[in-house]
Amino acid sequence: MxxxxxxxxxxxxxxxxxxxxxxxxxxxxxxxxxxxxxxxxxxxxxxxxxxxxxxxxxxxxxxxxxxxxxxxxxxxxxxxxxxxxxxxxxxxxxxxxxxxxxxxxxxxxxxxxxxxxxxxxxKVPLSCVDMNRLETLYDKILTLLHKDLNPDVSLSNRVLFNNAMAAYENRDLNRLKIIREMADEPQLTYYSDESMxxxxxxxxxxxxxxxxxxxxxxxxxxxxxxxxxxxxxxxxxxxxxxxxxxxxxxxxxxxxxxxxxxxxxxxx
Structure with a gap:
């Protein structure tokens, strides 16, 4: 190459x-x-x-x-x-x-x-359906905000992700829903514009x-x-x-x- x-x-x-x-x-x-x-x-x-x-x-x-x-x-x-x-x-x-x-x-x-x-x-246990929702929401938030996947993520979004981790640990589905709504979608990166x-x-x-x-x-x-x-x-x-x-x-x-x-x- x-x-x-x-x-x-x-x-x-x-x-x-x-x-x-x-x-x-x-x-x-x-x-x-x-x-x-x-x-x-x-x-x-x-x-x-x-x-x-x-x-x-x-x-x-x-x-x-x-x-x-x-x-x-x-x-x-x-x-x-x-x-x-x-x-x-x-x-x-x-x-x-x-x-x-x-x-x-x-x-x-x-x-x-x-x-x-x-x-x-x-704590009141989550149903299987709600547990799946919790996993799905956290997976999406993780993809959007985790610094390993998005090295340039903003400080505010890093704080938001820390809050998401706490909500996930505490099985707080409602809080995780709110955080998902607050999470910024990353700007699309067109790799054709990037260098090899x-x-x-x-x-x-x-x-x-x-x-x-x-x-x-x-x-x-x-x-x-x-x-x-x-x-x-x-x-x-x-x-x-x-x-x-x-x-x-x-x-x-x-x-x-x-x-x-x-x-x-x-x-x-």
Whole structure:
């Protein structure tokens, strides 16, 4: 291909036009797949997991944190006594708060997920017809406003697309309808007016973005919560996991009782 020659063979130019159109269509399809995974499918999987198992994991982790804190507190009290220092419980508690800050942050994060799952379940589910409408509307908005498909999209339309993502995530069909009405149709680009160099550059950009997006989608499918999609549908597996966690919880509750008794004896 001779890029220095202004008289590019017309069939070659048309073929590249068609290839770029196909790549844009494929990119739009994969973007929708990615967002559907993140905002719809993964949300459903995480909701099911958190409501069936997550609250028990929270309880077990909370008890484990309590056990470790009691063990550490006992060590600190014993250290005071061995060194014949005046026992300062307030100082010990403050030190424990610092040492166990990470545990509390993880507990808070888990509780946030549980609360989000409860809220998500409480939303009125969309019918199959409305869910299809939601997908169709979002697909159209994505095609019009996503920066990967329209690199020159205006700032206002980027903000509008962010609002569309939020509406899609929250299954807000009415809001998505309004955003679709507000979305500007892009100016038609007549490729016959573009140079071959511009088309080649656009083809390269689209191919690279597709490759990156494919990797992103595959990564999503190998990670939590999507990796638990089969688990949450398996009643026996869920039941076994709950029984396992209940057993751990009982053991940790017994440990808490034992360490409380040890600590009381040290303080007498």
């Amino acid at each position: 001779d890029f220095d020659n202004d008289s590019v063979p017309f069939p070659e130019f048309v073929a590249l036009q068609n290839e770029v159109k196909k790549l844009r269509a494929k990119l739009a399809e994969r973007l929708l797949e990615r967002d559907s995974l993140v905002f719809i499918e993964c949300k459903r999987i995480e909701m099911a997991y958190m409501l069936d198992v997550g609250h028990l994991e929270y309880k077990a982790y909370e008890l484990q944190s309590t056990v470790l804190r009691y063990k550490r507190k006992i060590e600190m009290i014993q250290s005071y006594k061995q060194n014949k220092q005046t026992l300062n419980i307030e100082s010990i508690e403050n030190q424990l708060d610092v040492e166990f800050e990470m545990y509390q942050e993880q507990l808070d994060a888990q509780m946030d997920k549980i609360n989000e799952s409860v809220e998500y379940r409480g 160099t511009v088309l080649v550059r656009e083809e390269k950009r689209l191919i690279e973005r597709l490759e990156s997006l494919n990797l992103e989608i595959e990564k999503i499918k190998t990670e939590y919560p999507y990796s638990y999609r089969n688990f949450v549908k398996d009643e026996e597996a869920v039941s076994n996991k709950k029984a396992e966690l209940q057993s751990v919880i009982y053991q940790l509750e017994d440990a808490v009782i034992r360490y409380k008794a040890i600590m009381r004896s040290l303080l007498e």
